[in-house]
Amino acid sequence: MTGSVVVRSQVGERLDKLRADEGRAALIGYLPVGFPTVAGSVEAVDTMVDAGVDIVELGVPYTDPVMDGPVIQRAADIALAGGARVRDTISAVEKVSGRGAPVLVMTYWNLVLRYGVDAFARDLAAAGGAGLITPDLIPDEGADWIAASDAHGLDRVFLVAPSSTPERLASTAAASRGFVYAASTMGVTGERATVGSRAEELVAHTRAAGAERVCVGLGVSRPEQATQVAGYADGVIVGSALVRTLLDAESASAGLDSLARLTADLAAGVASAARVAP
């Protein structure tokens, strides 16, 4: 898909380094910009990075987040009601990207379309961002984004699902840079008692279809689940559980404490699956 364009992948390099140096998968933590406030979200991301997240996934709040369950919807509603703007995401990336963890932005497509695909890529790259995760953009519709991410040296993380056909796994793997996001189950974001058994299968199939790296998200919320997923994936993506620590907290500082604790537990969970690099 990328033809002769050779672009370094911030996220790919981080995943490879973790595997080589520590023999483990990455912990990827999601938080939405503007929740509880723009400054508060930056502080929360810093907390999460300090507590052991390897890669940051910054969500852009959107009025119609069809891939998100109730926890992330609530956080996005609060962010929008508080006046969060798309440009706040760019400035948040600028603030948190120096902290040592690559920063991916997770965004629904209309926000990028409205900003201008190339302009968004340019500004995200200038802010130090690593790339985009696009839950409602499939590579088939992503020609502009593929060109812009090549031009500005950004990662592009597309999703695969248990329903993806082998042909689509192959085309999605070929179009992605950094990693492929494997949805562990058919559904939306949210905490689940177990990580779907189809996740491990999907990771294997996605690798077989040509993906260099595959990370797993949707439904991962507890350290033992993180350990389990880290046993077969290149990264473990946690969102709703982290957001909920802030939603449920009695105060901002209690929320950050609870966020730091859960992050550290998840990081320990991921580390406990460490194995010697292949």
Add this chain to the structure above:
Amino acid sequence: MSGRPDVPGMRDIRSGGGPLAAHLGPYFGDFGGRFVPEALIAALDEIDTEYHKALTDPAFGKELARLHRTYTGRPSPLTEVPRFARHVGEGVRVFLKREDLNHTGSHKINNVLGQALLVKRMGKTRLIAETGAGQHGVATATAAALMDLECVIYMGEEDTRRQALNVARMELLGATVVPVTIGTRTLKDAINEALRDWVANVETTHYLLGTVTGPHPFPEMVRDFHRVIGEEARAQLLDEIGRLPDAVAACVGGGSNAMGIFNAFLDDPDVRLFGFEAGGEGIESGRHSARFRGGAPGVLHGAKSYLLQDEDGQTLPSHSVSAGLDYPSVGPEHAWLHDIGRADYRPVTDVEAMDAFRLLCRTEGIIPAIESAHALAGAIQVGREASAWREDGQEPVLLVNLSGRGDKDVATAAAWFGLIEDEPVVLADEGEQL
């Protein structure tokens, strides 16, 4: 994608040239597409494949035609309305296509029966749908009862309160109505919730989308299930007056009734096509659903089209006295017809629509849906230009799609005209569309 075996001689315009009426998805010019999670792509492909397979299967067409004849009540009549026409323009003849007389009270049943038959072919057992004021929900619940399918209808909590009677109607038909308590708690959020359900249950479930929006193949397929409106009207009019109309008028929410009647005339360049959007309280008020006047291209619910959105691309709330036109986006084929200049889209305000509503009641003894009253008000608007339509001295002929009946709107209308003291039932920021 296959061609259109049901229409001899039609070609796929995407390969260049060809009739406008035969245009296939996923793209209509710059619009349409599939802006949805990957998890849904397999299901959308399955619908696309099964739909095109069904088109080549005579048994499918025969069964749908039988249902329309014996259950829907098709063909729907064409009624000339001379007393109403006097208010449209000197010497103008106006004909109404009477989709209001269909079973369940609107054109919605055309699409619902078509998709439900398809669902039986795909072997799925569960239908989900969104609804605002309840019309599409009632139609879907009806088809589910008829075809023995489980049915879940998502409806904003606000709307379930305002439309308690339609909730009861759906429940009488055996459907489960799920109040949606997130976001703005109205139609847009009901669609979001239906999409979330679909992602999680796509193996057993079909999302019976109610209009010509959404990801491919919905805009193309829903249009095709409504093409019968225009095909019948064209034949009826040729029968009645021996020629085509000079103009066709329809209201445009998502745009399914308009696509249904426009399609038969798209390749007749002398037939003017007018789509009337809800102008609400006026474009300048900001409280409207006029996507072509107040919107810009963007993506919502799986398709790229004109969209009411803010500077950042966040969806803006829409407004209309008519719940069925109250939606921030519009079908992608309409966006294309707008941009290529084939159809003319204009706003009609709440006041204009309600005046036309009362006028049809009093001149013709027909109580229209408030949605359809927008087409009637639009007819009055363009009637002023009608004298310029013909150079041969014949009377200008205007065909209006009367997409639904007004039973559901009686309380709203009664309150609007001060006949009762209650607050209007559907006077809200958001309501039904799909």
